[in-house]
Amino acid sequence: MRTASTSSTVRALMASTRSSCVRFVAVLPRQIINASLIGYDIYLYGGQVTWKNEHREELLFVSSKAIFKPPKAIRGGITICFPQFGSGALDRHGFARNRFWSIDNDPPPFPTNTTNKAFIDLILKQSEEDAKIWPHRYEFRLRITLGPGGDLMLTSRIRNTNTDGKSFTFTFAYHTHLYVTDISEVRVEGLETLDYLDNLKDRERFTEQGDAITFESEVDKIYLSTPTKIAILDHERKRTFVLRKDGLPDAVVWNPWDKKAKAMPDFGDDDYMHMLCVEAACVEKPITLKPGEEWKGRQELSVVPSSYCSGQLDPRRALSV
Structure with a gap:
C-alpha cells in the first residue's frame, strides 16, 4: 500500500488506494485502513492507532474526553512512547506522541510478510524542536x-543517523489502551510469578504472586523479562486479547482507577472501568544505538473467543514475518 498527497491545512488528503484514505478529523489528519469490515484508523499526529472488529466495535479504548488538538497527546488507542517511557529528562513518555508523522512512500524493505494484508508506512525524523531537547538525529519507521x-x-x-559519531540511548513502549467491558471482570495471564517494578512505590522491585492478575484498585507496574505472549481475558464480553511481541522484553500494566481518573482533564470519571493498558515495552534496560545501527520492536494484537485457555495458544509462536 502506498499513499501520497499534500494539502493545505483545511483540505482533505485523499490517498490513491482503494482500502484507505486520509482525511482531517477536527484538526488532525486521519488515515483509515479497512480489510473487509475490519479496520483501523491512524492519526498522523502521534502515529496513533485505533482498531475495530467486523461489528465496527472499538477494540482499543479512546477516552470520552480525549483532546484531539496539539500539543496534547491523544488519550487512547496505541500511543508511541519514544525516546522515553515514563518520567525523565524529557516530557513524560517522550515526544513521538506529540509530533506529526509523515506517510513514508518509499520505505526500505521490511522483513514482514504483507501477503493479503493491508498496511501503511509512517516515518518520523528529527525536527528543529526535537534537537533542542534531544540532540540526536534519527529515523523512526513505523509499519502498521x-x-x-x-x-x-x-x-x-x-x-541512529547521527553524523557526529555519537550513540544515543532510549526507552520505548507501545502504550496500548485495550477496551474492556468491566475492569473488575478482567484478568491477565502470562505475567504471574515475574518480577516487576511498581511505579506507585518509586519503582521498588517485587515478585508477582497468584495465578493471574486481576484488578480492584490502581495499578502501574513494569513487568520484567516477560514472555512473548500475554493474554487479557474480558469475561463479560467473552473474548480474549492476545498480545505477542518481539524485541520488547518488558510489559507495562496500567489502570488509574477512580481517583486519578477524576483528576485527569482528558479522562472521563468512569473511563477507568472500561480500559486497561497492557504495553509491550523496553524500559528496565535502555537501548543504545551507534551511528548506522537500527533497532526493531514488534507487537501483534489478536482477539479470540472466551473459550481460550492457557494451553490453546502456543506462546512460542513467532510473530508473522
Whole structure:
C-alpha cells in the first residue's frame, strides 16, 4: 500500500488506494485502513492507532474526553512512547506522541510478510524542536499492518543517523489502551510469578504472586523479562486479547482507577472501568544505538473467543514475518 498527497491545512488528503484514505478529523489528519469490515484508523499526529472488529466495535479504548488538538497527546488507542517511557529528562513518555508523522512512500524493505494484508508506512525524523531537547538525529519507521483475520501488528524500526559519531540511548513502549467491558471482570495471564517494578512505590522491585492478575484498585507496574505472549481475558464480553511481541522484553500494566481518573482533564470519571493498558515495552534496560545501527520492536494484537485457555495458544509462536 502506498499513499501520497499534500494539502493545505483545511483540505482533505485523499490517498490513491482503494482500502484507505486520509482525511482531517477536527484538526488532525486521519488515515483509515479497512480489510473487509475490519479496520483501523491512524492519526498522523502521534502515529496513533485505533482498531475495530467486523461489528465496527472499538477494540482499543479512546477516552470520552480525549483532546484531539496539539500539543496534547491523544488519550487512547496505541500511543508511541519514544525516546522515553515514563518520567525523565524529557516530557513524560517522550515526544513521538506529540509530533506529526509523515506517510513514508518509499520505505526500505521490511522483513514482514504483507501477503493479503493491508498496511501503511509512517516515518518520523528529527525536527528543529526535537534537537533542542534531544540532540540526536534519527529515523523512526513505523509499519502498521492489518491481517485478513483482523490481527493488528505494529513494527517499529529506529535508526541512529547521527553524523557526529555519537550513540544515543532510549526507552520505548507501545502504550496500548485495550477496551474492556468491566475492569473488575478482567484478568491477565502470562505475567504471574515475574518480577516487576511498581511505579506507585518509586519503582521498588517485587515478585508477582497468584495465578493471574486481576484488578480492584490502581495499578502501574513494569513487568520484567516477560514472555512473548500475554493474554487479557474480558469475561463479560467473552473474548480474549492476545498480545505477542518481539524485541520488547518488558510489559507495562496500567489502570488509574477512580481517583486519578477524576483528576485527569482528558479522562472521563468512569473511563477507568472500561480500559486497561497492557504495553509491550523496553524500559528496565535502555537501548543504545551507534551511528548506522537500527533497532526493531514488534507487537501483534489478536482477539479470540472466551473459550481460550492457557494451553490453546502456543506462546512460542513467532510473530508473522
